[in-house]
Amino acid sequence: MDSDAIERFEAGRGRLASLAYRLLGSAADAEDAVQDTFLRWQAADRARIEVPEAWLTKVLTRLCVDRLRSAHARHERAAGSWLPEPLLDGDPMLGPAATFEQRESVSLAVLTLMERLSPVERAAYVLREAFSYPHAEIAGILDITESASQQHVHRARTRIAAERRRGEEVDPATARRVVEEFLAAAASGRTERLVALLTSDVTAVSDGAGLARRLLRYTTPERVASHVRAGFRPTPAKRRLAGGSPAFHLARVNGSPAVLAVAGDRVVGTVVFEVADGKVASLCGIAAAGRLARLGEAWRRYGPDAPAVHTW
Known part of the structure; x- marks a missing residue:
């Protein structure tokens, strides 16, 4: 392959990767899809490709849709143990x-809700909401009619809106302050304060450190507070599992406030929050090592601030 063709592909690699991540919810799967797209670009008769960016987008999107349709993906995601990679x-x-729509489309909450869409609905929704493709182009990418593209996007928006709290965007400083209070209450064991910091319709989901066969789900402020307090209560078994006594750092993950549990230089867990009306509306706890590899690498490069809670 000539250098111009490689340079042209590399110039669009970042856009392709961010599209694949939104479609698949996994950085590792997104990288695989981008690499598969490169192999097809390498083998293509490029002289006949009039608009390389459109061709690459179409190939990548179809690869992702095929991956979502695969038997393995359907089994894994239907098993109740799947969460997006933070x-x-x-x-x-x-x-x-x-834009707000672009930020929403990459939040853990929306990535999780998109699992309920068909692969084509998900692709049409992402292309429209996150990348502002017109319906005529979406139709060409997915090999459907323009009317079908409009219908897929409308259904996707309706399904996501039905279960999605959508109010005004919370500024990062306010959200961080709420999470700081929450973390202090969790670390001190003040369960009544935790309850006061949760909305009445709060939800929590956890992968159980990757040990549970299905996701753990909790509702009601009292149950969520009890689960959080139990999770933050230190035990020798938890220290062994974490490989030490972690410190807790405040960060932002997928555009949302988060707490990272860090043992040594390893991120061993994260809790990602959604804040609404000055309270915590949802929590997503992820501790499976396979889901934290890329986040941990970025954290080591980042040079973090001092921990909000030093010992556990």
Whole structure:
């Protein structure tokens, strides 16, 4: 392959990766899809490709749709143990974040809700909401009619809105302050304060450190507070599992406030929050090592601030 063709592909690699991440919810799978797209670009008759960016987008999107349709993916995601792979803010794979819709499309909450969409609905929704493709182009990418593209996007928006708290965007400073209070209450064992910091319809989900066969889900402020307090209560078994006594750092993950548990230089867990009306509306706890590898690498490069809670 000539250097111009390689340079042209590399110029669009970041956009392709951020599109694939939104479609698949996994950085590792997104990288595989981008590499597969490169192999097809390498083998293509490039002289006949009039608009390389459109061709690459179409190939990548169809590869992702095929992956979502695969028997293995359906089994894994239907088993109830799937969560999106969290990414530290600043990771280029998070892609465009200039608009509210772009930021929403990469939040863990929306990535999780998109699992309920069909692969084509998900692709149409992401192309429209996050990348502002017109329906005519989406139709060409997915080999459907323009009317079908409009219908897929409308259904996707309706399904996500039905279960998505959508109010005004909370500024990062306010959200951080709420999470700081929450972390202090969790670390001190003040369960009643935790309850006061939760909305009445709060939800929490956890992968159980990757040990549970299904995701753990909690509702009601009292149950969520009890679960959080139990999770933050130190025990010798938890220290062995973490490989030491972690410190807790405040960060932003997928555009949302988060707490990272860090043992040595390893991120061993994260809790990602959604804040609404000055309270915590949802929590997502992830501690499976396979989901934290890329986030941990970014964290080591980042040079973190002092921990909010030093010992556990």
